[in-house]
Amino acid sequence: MIQKKKFVKTFRNTKTVQLILLLLLETAYVLVLTLNPALGTKLFEDRTLFILCTLSWILALFNLIWLLYDFYKLRTFAEESHALNRAAFLDHLTGIPNRHGLDVVFETYDSPESLAHVACYMVTITNLKEINQTMGHVVGDQMLKDFSGILESVGDAFGVVGRNGGNEFLMIVNHGSHDTMEYFIESLNQQLKEYNEEHSNAPIQIQYAYILNEEAHAEYFSTLLTETYNKLHP
Incomplete structure (x- = not known):
């Protein structure tokens, strides 16, 4: 390239x-x-x-x-x-960065110093499989698109948002703190609450985890990703 x-x-x-x-x-x-x-x-x-x-x-x-x-x-x-x-x-379904696009972002964190204050947030839609089975993949795909739109609208003010694959999404924050992440989570939950009130037949249910590297002290971005994934899927 x-x-x-x-x-x-x-x-x-x-x-x-x-x-x-x-x-x-x-x-x-x-x-x-x-x-x-x-x-x-x-x-x-x-x-x-x-x-x-x-x-x-x-x-x-x-x-x-x-x-x-x-x-x-x-x-x-x-x-x-x-x-x-x-x-x-870009992910063809949601229009946000896919894993290849996220990899470009990951490569910018090429030293422990550049990772020092990074926060990694990972989230999955827990009821997507159920929606696909009971209501069809068209509804499931729409749920993915709707959630990515909500996540992007809230997350853009905090960091880089992307789809990691399947029903898993990521957000990378350069200067993350517990206060910052909790404020983001509160804002996202509020948007999801409003969405679910209008889509009670197919509400979006999520599970999430985040890690601050000032606490994890990962020297490589891959390590930070792995630790966030393990926290999300213990």
């Missing part, structure tokens, strides 16, 4: 330099003919020189067209690449 970005950047810079040089050449060509009428007269009188200059101008024009086409293709490539990245790193 990094190599691809470097290639695209180098290619774009090269094309930009070519475009600038070509425009400068065309501008100089026009200025010379404008500021030197005698040269212009001689150019039109000398058939061979006129043909050579005309062919050179046409070639430069074609180069300009191809350069503009290259910029168009670069823009198209960037848009397609962005769409592919979204597809690769």
Whole structure:
């Protein structure tokens, strides 16, 4: 991915330099003919020189067209690449980061110092299997989408939210404390209470756990994840 970005950047810079040089050449060509009428007269009188200059101008024009086409293709490539990245790193059902997207976040915590004040929150929908069995996967999928929307709307103010897979979700908080996490949990529970009042036939029931690394002292993010998972599933 990094190599691809470097290639695209180098290619774009090269094309930009070519475009600038070509425009400068065309501008100089026009200025010379404008500021030197005698040269212009001689150019039109000398058939061979006129043909050579005309062919050179046409070639430069074609180069300009191809350069503009290259910029168009670069823009198209960037848009397609962005769409592919979204597809690769966002969960197709809920639209929030999937495990691949979360892995990118995990990689930013590459030292014990960067993990020092991180909090990891993990939550599962405990009645999803029951809903799938009794009401069907369409209702279950809608429950997943609704919960991810609630979790994201509440969690975005605290940290990064993502779907870890199945009915399991994560939130990573850079500067977590018990007060911060309890306030988040209270806000989430309030949103779920309001949701369940409107969806009493298929209420969302959750189980959660969180760990503060200032207490766990994990040196690797994977360790912090494992400890949170074990706390959620003792």
